[in-house]
Amino acid sequence: MRTHLKIGSRESALAVRQAQIVKEALEKASPGLTIEIVTMKTTGDKILHKSLEKIGGKGLFVKELDRALLNGDIDLSVHSLKDMPMEIPKELPVIAYTKREDPRDALILKPGIQDLKEGGIIGSSSRRRSLQAGKLYPKCSFKNIRGNVQTRLFKLEHEEYDATILALAGLKRLGMEGLVSRIFSVDEMIPSAGQGILAVQGRKGEKIPGIEAVDCSDSRFAAKAERGFVRYLNGGCTSPVAAYAETSGNEIRIRGLYYHEETGQFEAGMISGEKHKGEILAERLARSLKGRF
Numbered sequence: 001m002r003t004h005l006k007i008g009s010r011e012s013a014l015a016v017r018q019a020q021i022v023k024e025a026l027e028k029a030s031p032g033l034t035i036e037i038v039t040m041k042t043t044g045d046k047i048l049h050k051s052l053e054k055i056g057g058k059g060l061f062v063k064e065l066d067r068a069l070l071n072g073d074i075d076l077s078v079h080s081l082k083d084m085p086m087e088i089p090k091e092l093p094v095i096a097y098t099k100r101e102d103p104r105d106a107l108i109l110k111p112g113i114q115d116l117k118e119g120g121i122i123g124s125s126s127r128r129r130s131l132q133a134g135k136l137y138p139k140c141s142f143k144n145i146r147g148n149v150q151t152r153l154f155k156l157e158h159e160e161y162d163a164t165i166l167a168l169a170g171l172k173r174l175g176m177e178g179l180v181s182r183i184f185s186v187d188e189m190i191p192s193a194g195q196g197i198l199a200v201q202g203r204k205g206e207k208i209p210g211i212e213a214v215d216c217s218d219s220r221f222a223a224k225a226e227r228g229f230v231r232y233l234n235g236g237c238t239s240p241v242a243a244y245a246e247t248s249g250n251e252i253r254i255r256g257l258y259y260h261e262e263t264g265q266f267e268a269g270m271i272s273g274e275k276h277k278g279e280i281l282a283e284r285l286a287r288s289l290k291g292r293f
């Protein structure tokens with residue numbers, strides 16, 4: 001068994017914190033194992049002046065780490081599942097899905113302001129968020145804001161934004177949930193597929209000591225269903241498709257949002273059933289939502 005492993009991570013504070021969460025859990029489960037975190041800049045982190053859709057999407061956050069994993073520079077990589085592309089290389093499977101952190105989205109106001117007034121500007125580059133928040137704040141407008149959590153909070157403070165929307169999971173991991181002024185329920189704002197779950201990627205066939213302690217089967221069921229929904233709708237990285245699945249005992253309940261490009265309308269719906277059938281149920285929900293247009 002290996003006694004020293006390297007975890008690859010993006011450089012942002014959140015990415016490093018996420019890698020630490022996995023490092024601590026693995027070290028705790030396997031006494032004698034030591035883990036080092038190796039950070040690297042990805043193309044997605046370097047190019048901030050263009051929208052993700054224009055520069056090639058989510059793959060840009062994982063490409064460099066995939067390469068390092070393939071050539072042995074690192075042994076594992078940790079990603080927010082929601083940032084992972086739909087196609088994951090066969091030789092680099094996800095070997096664990098962590099227990100889910102709070103999947104909800106949250107509103108953060110510009111420091112010094114007490115509430116979001118009519119005409120307020122909400123910073124968000126996520127159409128999933130702006131579409132759903134548009135129903136809650138019909139008098140507000142939306143303006144792109146890109147960058148990691150810290151960058152966005154800096155822009156919120158110093159640029160022309162009154163509020164922004166971020167994942168509560170990231171804020172909690174960074175100890176910043178105190179900034180939140182409103183948490184959206186999963187019905188008000190269906191989360192992005194995988195939000196709150198970390199995916200640990202490894203090399204096919206390689207045993208990682210302690211990995212079972214990091215893996216959560218309910219997260220795995222949720223991940224399969226949510227990503228199944230997105231895959232069916234070919235949501236890729238840029239479409240505002242949203243999916244959130246919750247398990248309880250043997251049941252799974254899946255919420256999904258389908259956006260119809262031509263009309264700009266969206267429909268949300270829910271389906272439940274046996275959790276082992278999550279992917280099929282998710283597809284059925286996707287098909288029925290799509291069929292409404």
Ligand SMILES: NCc1[nH]cc(CCC(=O)O)c1CC(=O)O
Pocket residue numbers: 080081082083149165166167168169170194195196197198
């Ligand atoms: N796209 C950035 C990103 N990727 C994952 C998270 C949050 C952490 C998670 O979903 O586990 C965030 C920040 C955000 O959306 O506010």
